[in-house]
Amino acid sequence: MPGTPTPLCTALLIDGELVEGCGPAEPILNPATGETLVRIAEAGVEQVEAAIVAAQRAFAGWARTTPQQRAGVLLEIADALQRQQEQLARLEALNCGKPLHLARQDDLAAAIDVFRFFAGAVRCQTGQLAGEYLPGYTSLVRRDPLGVVASIAPWNYPIMMAAWKIAPALAAGNTLVFKPSEHTPLSILALAPALNALLPPGVLNIVCGGGESVGSHLVSHPAVRMVSLTGDIVTGQKILQAASRTLKRTHLELGGKAPVIVCDDADLEAVVAGVRAYGYYNAGQDCTAACRIYAQAGIHDRLVEELGAAVASLRFAGKRDADNEIGPLITPRQRDRVASFVERALGQPHIERVTGAAVHSGPGFYYQPTLLAGCRQHDEIVQREVFGPVVTVTRFEGLAQAVDWANDSEYGLASSVWTQNLDKAMQVANRLQYGCTWINSHFMLASEMPHGGLKRSGYGKDLSSDSLQDYSVVRHIMARHGEHLE
Ligand code: NAD
Numbered sequence: 001m002p003g004t005p006t007p008l009c010t011a012l013l014i015d016g017e018l019v020e021g022c023g024p025a026e027p028i029l030n031p032a033t034g035e036t037l038v039r040i041a042e043a044g045v046e047q048v049e050a051a052i053v054a055a056q057r058a059f060a061g062w063a064r065t066t067p068q069q070r071a072g073v074l075l076e077i078a079d080a081l082q083r084q085q086e087q088l089a090r091l092e093a094l095n096c097g098k099p100l101h102l103a104r105q106d107d108l109a110a111a112i113d114v115f116r117f118f119a120g121a122v123r124c125q126t127g128q129l130a131g132e133y134l135p136g137y138t139s140l141v142r143r144d145p146l147g148v149v150a151s152i153a154p155w156n157y158p159i160m161m162a163a164w165k166i167a168p169a170l171a172a173g174n175t176l177v178f179k180p181s182e183h184t185p186l187s188i189l190a191l192a193p194a195l196n197a198l199l200p201p202g203v204l205n206i207v208c209g210g211g212e213s214v215g216s217h218l219v220s221h222p223a224v225r226m227v228s229l230t231g232d233i234v235t236g237q238k239i240l241q242a243a244s245r246t247l248k249r250t251h252l253e254l255g256g257k258a259p260v261i262v263c264d265d266a267d268l269e270a271v272v273a274g275v276r277a278y279g280y281y282n283a284g285q286d287c288t289a290a291c292r293i294y295a296q297a298g299i300h301d302r303l304v305e306e307l308g309a310a311v312a313s314l315r316f317a318g319k320r321d322a323d324n325e326i327g328p329l330i331t332p333r334q335r336d337r338v339a340s341f342v343e344r345a346l347g348q349p350h351i352e353r354v355t356g357a358a359v360h361s362g363p364g365f366y367y368q369p370t371l372l373a374g375c376r377q378h379d380e381i382v383q384r385e386v387f388g389p390v391v392t393v394t395r396f397e398g399l400a401q402a403v404d405w406a407n408d409s410e411y412g413l414a415s416s417v418w419t420q421n422l423d424k425a426m427q428v429a430n431r432l433q434y435g436c437t438w439i440n441s442h443f444m445l446a447s448e449m450p451h452g453g454l455k456r457s458g459y460g461k462d463l464s465s466d467s468l469q470d471y472s473v474v475r476h477i478m479a480r481h482g483e484h485l486e
Helices: 045-063 067-083 085-096 100-121 158-171 186-198 211-220 233-244 268-278 297-312 332-346 399-407 422-431 464-470
Strands: 012-014 017-019 025-029 036-041 131-134 137-145 148-152 175-179 204-206 224-230 249-253 259-262 292-296 352-355 370-373 390-396 414-418 436-439 472-480
Touching: 012 045, 012 186, 017 186, 036 186, 045 137, 045 148, 045 175, 045 204, 045 211, 067 085, 067 100, 067 158, 067 186, 085 100, 085 158, 085 186, 100 158, 100 464, 148 158, 148 211, 158 175, 158 186, 158 224, 158 464, 175 211, 186 204, 211 224, 211 233, 224 233, 233 249, 259 268, 259 399, 268 297, 268 414, 292 297, 292 399, 297 352, 297 370, 297 390, 332 370, 332 390, 390 399, 399 422, 414 422, 422 436, 464 472
Parallel strands: 148 175, 148 224, 175 204, 224 249, 259 292, 259 414, 292 390, 370 390, 414 436
Antiparallel strands: 012 017, 012 204, 025 036, 131 137, 137 472, 352 370
16 A cells, blocks of 8 residues: 555553563454564563553552543544544554545544543533532542553454543543554554653553453453453453452443344335445444344335345445445454355355355455345344344334344344334334434444443443443542531
8 A cells, every 4th residue: 555654563552661562473464465564572471460560550640630631631642643643544444454545534533533522521520419418417429430441452443442442441530551452453553652652651551462362361460440342242251250350340342233124114225325334334344233134025125126236336355445445354264254154144045145245356355245135033144243244134024023023132232223204213213122223324423422232232331421430430428527517
């Protein structure tokens, strides 16, 4: 890619120092070509330890800063992100294979906004009133930080996930050890020198490495007070088990399998455009992807036909960045996992391939955007998260059936309903057991609004002032002062 930032930053951030890892060096791939971009050494055991100790030491000072002071730093981080925006967008494109224009327009813009939002939000939190709830005693409630937070991120939106995790935790007064995904550390490492210049030593540490090595060390360390994970359900379960030994707080954002209920009276053109965009954005590597369509009988056949044509027109793997709408899967393993889901689905006689369903020939880890019709509720492809460019269509007759099927899932993150009848939309939306339901839309997020799941999608809230609550604890201070003035 012309203008690729070189050399790539490989240093971790530990206690105010930019240092190379002393663990094994792992290759970082460009998923669009399969090439190794660089090798990055994992944090060694003693480096993970040093990062936690530094965060622990820095906590007392950072926790005592005022919201105004922390807001000032967050705004400076947003400015630094903005200054490095082009470099970071290029690194996201390089390390994830994302189209560069989308990394610029979406990932970087969102990450910057998240720091700005939390800078404002921490200065205007609200809560219970102080007062005399027992005669002769005044009670007041404080919201205090927790201590050292270990934040562990996935690979699908590296810089945006870093922002979602770092901004609220710092705003609330915690110190952090942040671990990016072992596949996608490049953007946060490129930002590390700027973060280091803006924050006191130890307040934010960045360590790279695998989940079982560096991640599990963070999770089991007694000085870590909270673990925040965005990742797979199985990873969430492992983290809960490890965290239970020291009774840490956990903030879990796990997978999704978003139902998309399309009623007979939906605006077909809008549905087709919406699913084409939000079922396949980021090659479907998105926990809110519009991937599980329930189409009412009266619209079903037209939807399958028009959506099939629209999905087949998605552009990817082209030479000109501006032409590409989606990128590859992150690793060959992820691509093969997607392929095997589709293969098993097509082994079912009732499932029909409308378009796609093959690994893309040529370099990189691309998989063709795929639409499968005739899927049934209990099919694996309807029940399990694929995390790739694969959307299923299931026909339904009555809305009660669609709501039951939509809710019959171990996931509970995102959902949508498409109809031109607002009464119907509200009735369906109110019955869905998902952290978010969009009406005649899908996928849109706002920094002010909470994002998080129900059921096995986890329970942590990202974005919004709800996230500040997750990263802090309520404390009651009660002062005895008698009842009568002398
Ligand atoms: P993953 O669970 O494999 O990895 C996520 C992070 O956890 C990585 O940094 C990894 O190194 C670390 N990890 C893995 N095992 C660990 C362990 N035993 N202890 C500590 N850390 C460990 O997930 P992924 O493949 O990177 O990302 C894809 C998954 O993330 C999908 O299931 C997707 O739905 C989910 N996701 C959820 C959201 C959300 O907001 N709910 C957002 C993005 C991705």
